[in-house]
Amino acid sequence: MANQVEKINAIAITDIENLNGKTDANIEKFNGKELTGTVDPSTIVGYTAVQQSGSATTDAQYGVNMTYDEDNNFVYVQYALEGGGGGAVLGAYNSGTTSVDFGAEQTVESSNAFSGNSCDYDKYNNRVWSAWIGGGDNTIYARCGTIASNKTISWGTTLTIQGGANTVSGKYNQGLLHQGVAVDQSTGKCLVVWNSAADNISGGSNHHPNAVILTVDTSDNSITKSSAVRMATGGSGQSFPAIKCHYDPDNTEWVAVTDANGSSTGIYALRITDSSGDPLAANQTALGSNTSHFLQGDGSSDHNASKGAAGGRYGGHWMVYDTNVNRFIVASATADGSTVPKHFAFENTGSGITWDTGGQQISHGDGISGSGKGGTMAFSHARNRFISHGNNGSADTLEIFSYDGTDFTSHNDSSLITIVSDSNGFYRGGASMQDMSAFAGGAIMVVGTDYDSRDPKYIIIETGG
Amino acid sequence: MAKIIKRKSDNLVIRVLADDNVVNLTSDSCTWNDGGIYSQDIKTSTHEIVTGVTAPTKFFSGYFTYDTDWSLDTSSLNSYNTMADEVGLPRIEAEL
Numbered sequence: 058m059a060n061q062v063e064k065i066n067a068i069a070i071t072d073i074e075n076l077n078g079k080t081d082a083n084i085e086k087f088n089g090k091e092l093t094g095t096v097d098p099s100t101i102v103g104y105t106a107v108q109q110s111g112s113a114t115t116d117a118q119y120g121v122n123m124t125y126d127e128d129n130n131f132v133y134v135q136y137a138l139e140g141g142g143g144g145a146v147l148g149a150y151n152s153g154t155t156s157v158d159f160g161a162e163q164t165v166e167s168s169n170a171f172s173g174n175s176c177d178y179d180k181y182n183n184r185v186w187s188a189w190i191g192g193g194d195n196t197i198y199a200r201c202g203t204i205a206s207n208k209t210i211s212w213g214t215t216l217t218i219q220g221g222a223n224t225v226s227g228k229y230n231q232g233l234l235h236q237g238v239a240v241d242q243s244t245g246k247c248l249v250v251w252n253s254a255a256d257n258i259s260g261g262s263n264h265h266p267n268a269v270i271l272t273v274d275t276s277d278n279s280i281t282k283s284s285a286v287r288m289a290t291g292g293s294g295q296s297f298p299a300i301k302c303h304y305d306p307d308n309t310e311w312v313a314v315t316d317a318n319g320s321s322t323g324i325y326a327l328r329i330t331d332s333s334g335d336p337l338a339a340n341q342t343a344l345g346s347n348t349s350h351f352l353q354g355d356g357s358s359d360h361n362a363s364k365g366a367a368g369g370r371y372g373g374h375w376m377v378y379d380t381n382v383n384r385f386i387v388a389s390a391t392a393d394g395s396t397v398p399k400h401f402a403f404e405n406t407g408s409g410i411t412w413d414t415g416g417q418q419i420s421h422g423d424g425i426s427g428s429g430k431g432g433t434m435a436f437s438h439a440r441n442r443f444i445s446h447g448n449n450g451s452a453d454t455l456e457i458f459s460y461d462g463t464d465f466t467s468h469n470d471s472s473l474i475t476i477v478s479d480s481n482g483f484y485r486g487g488a489s490m491q492d493m494s495a496f497a498g499g500a501i502m503v504v505g506t507d508y509d510s511r512d513p514k515y516i517i518i519e520t521g522g
Numbered sequence: 523m524a525k526i527i528k529r530k531s532d533n534l535v536i537r538v539l540a541d542d543n544v545v546n547l548t549s550d551s552c553t554w555n556d557g558g559i560y561s562q563d564i565k566t567s568t569h570e571i572v573t574g575v576t577a578p579t580k581f582f583s584g585y586f587t588y589d590t591d592w593s594l595d596t597s598s599l600n601s602y603n604t605m606a607d608e609v610g611l612p613r614i615e616a617e618l
Contacts, residue, residue, distance in 0.1 A: 110558040119612040140537060141583030141614075144559070161553070164561035167536045169584035170602070172611055193584055193598050195605065212562060222601065229605045262609050297609050360610060370610055427610050 096440075098457050098469055098521035101500045102156060104477040107134050107513040109146050109162035114513060120171065121504045121513035122235055122373065122487035124178040124185065126204050130495055132157065132502055133185050133204065135165060135174055136513040143171030143189055147208040150497040150517075157502075157515065160208025165200060166191055166215070173233030173251075177304075178491050181245035182275055185210065188238045188249050194221035195229035197251055199238075201273045201280050213278025218269055219285060221254050222261070228254035231262045235373045235433075235487050236301035243309045246331060247271040250288060250300045250313055258291050265291050266300035266317050268329060268336040288329060288338040289315045295322035295356045301375050302329065303490060307383050308407040311336075314352065314376055314387050318343070322356040324389060326403050326410045342410035344403070349396040350389035350416075362390035364423040366398035367445050368431025373487035373505070377434045380492075381441035382462040388434055388445055389416070390425065398423050400445065402460050417465030421456040421473050422449030429481025429508030435488030439499030440522030442468065446503070452478045453505075457520045468521060476516055481508035483516075524577035526588060527552065529569055533587040536564065538577045547571055580617040594618045 076084060106113035107121070114136070121136040126147070135145040143165040148157035165171070169191040176187045179201075188199040197219050202212040221230050232252030240247045253267035270283040291298040298317035305312050311329040316322045318341070327341040344350065353370040354361040360370040367375050367388035376387045384402045391398050399416035424430035424447060432447035446455035454473040459466050476483050486505030493501060500519040507514050525545065527537045537554065539545065544556040552564035578592055587593045594616060603613045 109555070112555075112558060138583075140581055141585075142536075161557060162555075162559040164559065164563065167561065167563055167583060168534065170611075170614065191584075193595075193602075195602070209560065222605075231609055260608075262605055359608075427612070 096519060096521055098474070099519045100474055100516065101497060101519050102515070102517035104483070104514055104516055105156065107136070107146060107504065107515055108159040110160065114162065119506050119511060120174050120485045121506050122174050122176050123489055123502065123504045124176045125489040125491045125493040125496060126178050126185065127180065127491065127495065128183050129204055129206055131204060131208065132489070132496065133176065133178065134504055134513065134515070135176055135187055137171035137174065139511060141168045142166045143174060145210065147204060163210045165212070166198070169193060173235055173237060175233055175235055175238040177238045177240045177247070179240040179245050179247065180242050182273055184273055184278065186238055186240060186247045188218070188233060190230050190233050192221060194223040195254070196221045197230040197233060199249060199271055199280055201278045203278060211278065213273070213280060216271070216280040216282060218249060218282060219253050219255055225254040227261050228257055229262050230254045231264060231297060232266065232299060234299055234301055235485065236303070236375060239302045239304045239311055239490065241304055241309065241311065241331070242306060245273065248302055248311045248329060248336060250302045252298065253285055255285065256287055263291070263296050265289065266298055266315055270331055270334065270336050283335045286336045288313060288336065289317035289325070289327065289341060290319055291317040292319040294318055294320050295354065296359045299353050299370070303376050303378055303385065305378065305405050306380070308405055312385060312405050316352040322351060324350060324352055324387065324401070326385065326387070328405055328410065340409045342412065344401055344412050344414060346414040347401070347416065349391055349393055350399060351392060353390055355392040362392045362425055363394055364398050365390035365425045365431070365447065366400055366419045366423065367434045368447060368484060369425040371425055371427055371431030371484055373431070373433030373485065375434065377436035377443045379436060379441065379443065379460055380438060382460060384460060384462060386434070386443055386460060400458065400465065417458060417467065419445060419456060420467060420470035421445065421454040422447040422452065424448040424450060429484050431484040433486050433488055433503060433505065435501050435503050437499070437501045437520040438492035439494035440520045442520040442522050444503070444518060444520060446476060446483070448480065450480055453483045455518065474518065483514060484508060524575045525571060525573045526575050527564060527569055527571055528588055531568070533589050535586045535588050536569065536583050538581045541573060545571055578618050580615050582614050582616040585616050592618055
């Protein structure tokens with residue numbers, strides 16, 4: 058889009074702050090002529106409690122995630138409950154109060170853990186998908202529901218993807234890590250990636266990364282599953298290997314990142330396709346030339362990274378898809394105590410993976426800890442920018458980046474946004490993988506858990522551009 | 523004293539609530555916190571409400587049953603927490 062408007066009523070565009078309250082970045086056309094402009098980065102909603110029917114929820118047992126329903130213009134936020142199980146709320150942005158109006162909490166799961174909870178919105182079937190690890194034996198479950206305009210959800214029956222220790226003696230499902238669900242928006246099929254108790258490497262929790270493809274019956278929201286298929290082979294290189302996934306709309310297939318590669322570890326990307334109903338991995342390709350960068354650790358001990366661009370093992374989303382340049386951006390973690398984590402870009406050509414090994418160092422907080430330090434990534438479809446955040450020991454800070462297909466730019470490395478001044482706030486969270494441009498004037502919402510109170514929190518950020 | 527929601531089939535306790543919490547259990551669903559929380563999985567055919575119960579010290583659903591007294595499945599809880607420590611997941615805290 059090119060700018061075709063220079064003046065309005067003889068006043069230069071650069072001298073006009075807004076028209077009827079709308080800034081130029083939110084006005085695409087003026088009397089039929091294209092208008093492009095800019096808006097500065099800002100915090101639209103600061104560190105605020107997720108609510109249920111107007112009251113702050115105090116429910117999170119360390120883990121919150123979200124997606125966006127464009128049909129209802131609602132955010133969907135799901136979280137582990139303090140007394141066991143998992144719940145979700147739906148919220149609409151209120152521009153008058155600059156906050157989100159949430160509905161009543163909808164129970165997803167009544168009991169046990171709600172670990173690694175992952176979700177995505179299905180625009181093909183107009184459904185929300187959720188997966189989690191829970192039950193008494195670390196079973197992995199999934200559920201699909203229909204969101205109504207009154208902020209309620211009609212869930213189908215819960216599907217057991219893979220039983221845990223009571224099904225596979227002494228083996229616990231692991232590795233559903235807040236970005237383990239992605240919907241193929243061209244078919245409505247839902248991919249789930251995790252470390253399957255039925256595909257063991259050693260011990261009770263060290264398993265190979267697997268995937269299943271789920272299909273919803275829209276008559277009752279019940280789910281059927283494909284065969285579980287190994288996506289990458291772990292081994293001595295990285296105990297408890299990791300895998301996270303994302304949909305690629307340009308190639309209408311899935312992409313994943315993993316650190317499972319037999320006796321070595323590192324950062325790998327791979328394609329995942331629907332092969333006659335079952336997931337099929339292809340073209341697993343290593344990031345080269347960056348031997349100090351990993352996803353969760355260097356393999357010398359379990360997920361031992363001490364710095365991360367998106368929290369390592371304790372982070373939320375490690376990957377975004379930049380729809381402007383058709384590249385995935387992935388966050389690294391480092392374990393030597395000194396190497397600054399980076400963001401790296403890669404392209405899925407539909408027949409292979411091509412890495413840009415240059416990368417972009419982060420300036421925001423990079424602490425990693427199971428006691429409250431772990432950030433996430435998010436992409437602004439409205440501004441073609443992405444964010445990541447993390448804790449620097451005294452505050453959780455957020456940085457805004459863009460990538461033009463060749464070079465990265467940090468837009469606020471000298472003026473980071475402080476989410477909260479706390480040594481352990483806003484971790485184990487997530488963001489929407491869906492375009493939420495219509496939600497809050499182009500701003501994006503990010504969720505995380507306050508470690509001390511265990512409460513789910515959110516922020517809404519205008520990334521600028 | 524407390525009010526509990528429990529599953530009829532095995533006495534598994536789903537929630538421990540204050541005695542004055544407004545709970546509405548119907549044939550289709552259940553709400554508590556005066557409508558603030560909704561569950562389509564809890565209904566009169568499968569669950570019941572018991573009032574006048576002394577709450578456990580630290581409750582977490584999935585490990586407690588209640589008939590005329592409380593029971594905590596410490597074996598399952600300890601197995602879970604051993605696994606959680608190994609992989610870096612938060613422990614579950616529960617105590618009679």
